[in-house]
Amino acid sequence: xxxxxxxxxxxxxxxxxxxxxxxxxPEADAARVAWLMTEADLQGSDGHGVIRxxxxxxxxxxxxxxxxxxxxxxxxxxxxxxxxxxxxxGHLVMSRAAEIAAAKARQCGIGxxxxxxxxxxxxxxxxxxxxxxxxxxxxxxxxGNANHLPxxxxxxxxxxxxxxxxxxxxxxxxPVVLDMATTVAAYGKVKARAQxxxxxxxxxxxxxxxxxxxxxxxxxxxxxxxxxxxxxxxxSLIVGLLAGTLNGAAMGSAVIDFNHDFQTTTNTGQALAxxxxxxxxxxxxxxxxxxxxxxxxxxxxxxxxxxxIWLPGEQSHAKRVAQQRDGITLAPALRAALxxxxxxxxxxxxx
Amino acid sequence: xxxxxxxxxxxxxxxxxxxxxxxxxPEADAARVAWLMTEADLQGSDGHGVIRxxxxxxxxxxxxxxxxxxxxxxxxxxxxxxxxxxxxxGHLVMSRAAEIAAAKARQCGIGxxxxxxxxxxxxxxxxxxxxxxxxxxxxxxxxGNANHLPxxxxxxxxxxxxxxxxxxxxxxxxPVVLDMATTVAAYGKVKARAQxxxxxxxxxxxxxxxxxxxxxxxxxxxxxxxxxxxxxxxxSLIVGLLAGTLNGAAMGSAVIDFNHDFQTTTNTGQALAxxxxxxxxxxxxxxxxxxxxxxxxxxxxxxxxxxxIWLPGEQSHAKRVAQQRDGITLAPALRAALxxxxxxxxxxxxx
Numbered sequence: 098x099x100x101x102x103x104x105x106x107x108x109x110x111x112x113x114x115x116x117x118x119x120x121x122x123p124e125a126d127a128a129r130v131a132w133l134m135t136e137a138d139l140q141g142s143d144g145h146g147v148i149r150x151x152x153x154x155x156x157x158x159x160x161x162x163x164x165x166x167x168x169x170x171x172x173x174x175x176x177x178x179x180x181x182x183x184x185x186x187g188h189l190v191m192s193r194a195a196e197i198a199a200a201k202a203r204q205c206g207i208g209x210x211x212x213x214x215x216x217x218x219x220x221x222x223x224x225x226x227x228x229x230x231x232x233x234x235x236x237x238x239x240x241g242n243a244n245h246l247p248x249x250x251x252x253x254x255x256x257x258x259x260x261x262x263x264x265x266x267x268x269x270x271x272p273v274v275l276d277m278a279t280t281v282a283a284y285g286k287v288k289a290r291a292q293x294x295x296x297x298x299x300x301x302x303x304x305x306x307x308x309x310x311x312x313x314x315x316x317x318x319x320x321x322x323x324x325x326x327x328x329x330x331x332x333s334l335i336v337g338l339l340a341g342t343l344n345g346a347a348m349g350s351a352v353i354d355f356n357h358d359f360q361t362t363t364n365t366g367q368a369l370a371x372x373x374x375x376x377x378x379x380x381x382x383x384x385x386x387x388x389x390x391x392x393x394x395x396x397x398x399x400x401x402x403x404x405x406i407w408l409p410g411e412q413s414h415a416k417r418v419a420q421q422r423d424g425i426t427l428a429p430a431l432r433a434a435l436x437x438x439x440x441x442x443x444x445x446x447x448x
Numbered sequence: 449x450x451x452x453x454x455x456x457x458x459x460x461x462x463x464x465x466x467x468x469x470x471x472x473x474p475e476a477d478a479a480r481v482a483w484l485m486t487e488a489d490l491q492g493s494d495g496h497g498v499i500r501x502x503x504x505x506x507x508x509x510x511x512x513x514x515x516x517x518x519x520x521x522x523x524x525x526x527x528x529x530x531x532x533x534x535x536x537x538g539h540l541v542m543s544r545a546a547e548i549a550a551a552k553a554r555q556c557g558i559g560x561x562x563x564x565x566x567x568x569x570x571x572x573x574x575x576x577x578x579x580x581x582x583x584x585x586x587x588x589x590x591x592g593n594a595n596h597l598p599x600x601x602x603x604x605x606x607x608x609x610x611x612x613x614x615x616x617x618x619x620x621x622x623p624v625v626l627d628m629a630t631t632v633a634a635y636g637k638v639k640a641r642a643q644x645x646x647x648x649x650x651x652x653x654x655x656x657x658x659x660x661x662x663x664x665x666x667x668x669x670x671x672x673x674x675x676x677x678x679x680x681x682x683x684s685l686i687v688g689l690l691a692g693t694l695n696g697a698a699m700g701s702a703v704i705d706f707n708h709d710f711q712t713t714t715n716t717g718q719a720l721a722x723x724x725x726x727x728x729x730x731x732x733x734x735x736x737x738x739x740x741x742x743x744x745x746x747x748x749x750x751x752x753x754x755x756x757i758w759l760p761g762e763q764s765h766a767k768r769v770a771q772q773r774d775g776i777t778l779a780p781a782l783r784a785a786l787x788x789x790x791x792x793x794x795x796x797x798x799x
Contacts, residue, residue: 174727176527177557206528207721209558211728234694251757253748263686273689275682307751324676331626331760334745335614338624342737343585343728349741370558376525377562377694386693390700394685397604400658406602409682 101432103424104447110135112435113147115444120157122164122186130188133219138425141416142220142276144285148431149217151438152355153186159359162186162216168193176205179344180212184362187218191367195227198371202233206376211344215365217242217355221262222276222413224369229266232380233371237262238340240348240366242355245284245321249330252305254320255349258283259336264410266374268384270391274410279333280321287313287321341366452783454775455798461486463786464498466795471508473515473537481539484570489776492767493571493627495636499782500568502789503706504537510710513537513567519544527556530695531563535713538569542718546578549722553584557727562695566716568593568706572613573627573764575720580617583731584722588613589691591699591717593706596635596672600681603656605671606700609634610687615761617725619735621742625761630684631672638664638672692717 113131118124137146156162166185170178178197182190194210201208218224221237228235241257248255258278265273282301290297291313302310302319310319323329341348346366353363374380395406420426427435432447439446464482469475488497507513517536521529529548533541545561552559569575572588579586592608599606609629616624633652641648642664653661653670661670674680692699697717704714725731746757771777778786783798790797 172728174557174724175555177723177727179728204526205556206525207558207560209723234690247748248745248757248759250754251745251748251750255745255748261683263690265686265689273685275686277676277679277682281676305751307753324679325628325632327758328628328675331628332612334624334760335616335626338616338738338741339585339614339723342741343723343725343734345729345737348737349744372528372560372690372694373525374694376528377523377530378696383694386696386699387689390689390693393700394599394602394606397598397602397606399602400656402658403601406599407678408599409685 101427101429103420103426105424106135106139106421108448109138109147109425112439112445112447113150116150116154116438116442119442119444120154120164122157126186126189129192130186133188133192133223135425136223137219138427139417139420140220140222140413142222142413143428143431144283145220147427147435149219151434152359154438154442156355156359161358161360161362166190170197176201176208178210180210180215182212182215182365184214184216187216187365187367190215191218191224191369194367194369195224195371198369199228199231199233202371202373203231207370207372209368209370211340211366211368213344213346213364213366214362215346215367216363217365218367220276221260222264222274222410224367225262225264225276226272226274228371229264229272231371232266232374234266234374235262235264236370236372238336238368240337240341240346240352241278242353242363242365243284244352244354246280246323246330246333247320248334249323249327256330256333256337257352258321259333259340261332261336265387266384267391268381268388270388271408271411271414273387273391273408274413276410276413279329279336280323281329282321284321287316291316340368344368452778452780454771454777456775457486457490457772459799460489460498460776463790463796463798464501467501467505467789467793470793470795471505471515473508477537477540480543481537484539484543484574486776487574488570489778490768490771491571491573491764493573493764494779494782495634496571498778498786500570502785503710505789505793507706507710512709512711512713517541521548527552527559529561531561531566533563533566533716535565535567538567538716538718541566542569542575542720545718545720546575546722549720550579550582550584553722553724554582558721558723560719560721562691562717562719564695564697564715564717565713566697566718567714568716569718571627572611573615573625573761575718576613576615576627577623577625579722580615580623582722583617583725585617585725586613586615587721587723589687589719591688591692591697591703592629593704593714593716594635595703595705597631597674597681597684598671599685600674600678607681607684607688608703609672610684610691612683612687616738617735618742619732619739621739622759622762622765624738624742624759625764627761627764630680630687631674632680633672635672638667642667691719695719
């Protein structure tokens with residue numbers, strides 16, 4: 098396949114929205130979900146962006162997602178809320194969470210919103226970043242939608258890659274945005290190596306004897322390794338307790354593998370907190386301190402062969418800026434998959 | 449040296465308090481700091497417990513610590529506060545933070561308290577655990593008191609081991625308590641290997657060319673490795689932004705190495721948040737869900753040679769229970785150091 102021409106974010110988003118509307122999603126919801134999926138691709142989080150359109154549609158058609166959810170607050174305090182997502186798209190549940198968290202943080206200094214009965218919502222950083230426009234720090238925690246690691250020393254996969262994202266405002270520098278799974282490698286990276294027929298480096302996976310597993314075609318025989326060994330196991334568990342168990346969402350053996358089961362309600366749990374910079378002093382002074390720190394970290398001496406010291410989120414930021422200007426480059430296989438969706442649904446294909 | 453007999457927590461705490469009173473600390477403050485230092489030893493966090501008495505005293509005598517601090521709120525919202533620690537002992541600043549965080553969480557669902565002009569406060573888990581008695585989840589972040597790692601790819605040590613601790617209440621199981629540095633190994637572990645003349649495993653440290661550094665006697669030529677490579681670098685930075693920069697406390701090159709400088713105000717930053725379980729539903733139901741999850745993780749099949757699957761904080765809990773019953777076992781060198789402090793200050797030695 099030849100490399101398709103880049104597409105504009107607006108065109109891509111409009112196409113995704115058409116597909117969702119065609120299967121019965123209300124227009125405003127379709128537009129919001131489509132835009133957030135497109136934002137994921139814009140910033141290079143393409144494993145969590147429009148590539149998910151086909152599996153989302155499959156889940157919708159299987160009756161595993163509620164297209165008319167009544168997303169509502171079921172518990173509330175001045176600075177906290179618990180949302181029932183009513184099995185709607187995670188993007189909608191978390192967008193609502195972001196609105197509530199920002200309003201509560203403006204009033205109380207911090208707002209923390211948990212959700213249950215949500216679904217996959219795309220890359221973690223999307224929601225942490227929603228705090229930036231409010232001059233707030235955003236913290237996001239989620240239970241992953243498939244279990245890929247056992248507790249440390251165990252063999253049963255009871256934990257997911259449970260990601261953490263934190264976004265911190267800056268003055269002139271790109272915002273500092275950490276978005277990390279609690280495993281060394283994401284499972285998508287393993288699948289990509291298998292497709293290319295390449296071996297994995299030591300440290301990504303182990304087999305059931307605890308030995309390094311290097312052949313990605315044998316991935317089903319082993320487990321992802323958590324970062325820092327038992328530390329990453331602990332971190333994955335804690336994220337799951339905060340995002341899942343606290344909200345009455347699925348954790349442990351209750352987590353539904355959304356790659357293999359398209360019907361069962363996933364009861365996905367997520368949590369989004371926002372901290373208002375103004376509650377801790379002068380906003381501009383904080384942002385300047387972060388800028389100073391960012392420049393200090395970036396401008397120091399480097400190891401041999403290291404071209405540049407990157408800050409968390411800096412490469413995603415550069416990608417977002419470039420693709421907003423030049424359009425989004427879609428992999429040929431993804432472009433073909435989107436064309437197949439268009440043909441299948443009878444909607445206008447991506448131009 | 450022969451192994452000294454175990455000492456009771458009460459006796460150890462009383463001795464530490466005597467030492468602090470002797471150098472001018474008010475009695476109530478001395479008792480509180482001494483107890484928290486003893487608690488660290490009780491739970492096995494002995495690198496952050498009474499072993500710190502001598503360096504704390506050295507800092508006090510050098511004028512680097514304020515014995516009569518006016519610890520006060522300088523910024524406040526309904527759910528947040530910023531404390532100025534007035535260069536007092538970190539234990540006092542964070543104890544105050546815990547009281548405020550719990551009161552705010554009771555009222556608002558969550559309370560988040562940051563501090564600047566604080567000091568080293570012992571193990572991170574001490575403060576996260578303070579939430580447990582209130583049926584709350586505790587989250588603690590701190591800027592470490594010496595920089596041991598560069599940004600990923602860099603050579604200048606601008607970041608510390610910045611720890612995270614999270615404590616989650618349970619019903620009948622030991623509480624889940626994660627307490628982790630964002631580096632693979634703590635620097636104290638490196639020093640312990642050097643003392644014993646043992647090599648380090650690959651993955652703890654690298655040299656200035658990025659090659660594995662295995663000889664702990666060459667530790668000054670290299671850096672600690674963050675967990676998960678660039679991920680741990682990002683995590684250390686984010687913890688520093690939340691605990692340090694947000695509060696106007698030291699970060700980056702402004703961090704004072706408290707092992708080498710006993711006079712300069714460290715301006716240590718910490719943050720403590722508490723989340724009230726009752727704001728998210730029935731407390732007992734939550735605790736039961738955590739118990740179920742804990743048992744599921746613990747009871748699954750294990751890798752060969754793995755005797756038991758541990759939950760975060762479970763080994764510290766067992767140690768605390770055992771040492772409360774049997775007394776605290778102090779290393780001979782530590783016991784000798786405490787006796788030297790007693791002789792030096794002219795206070796009654798540990799019996």
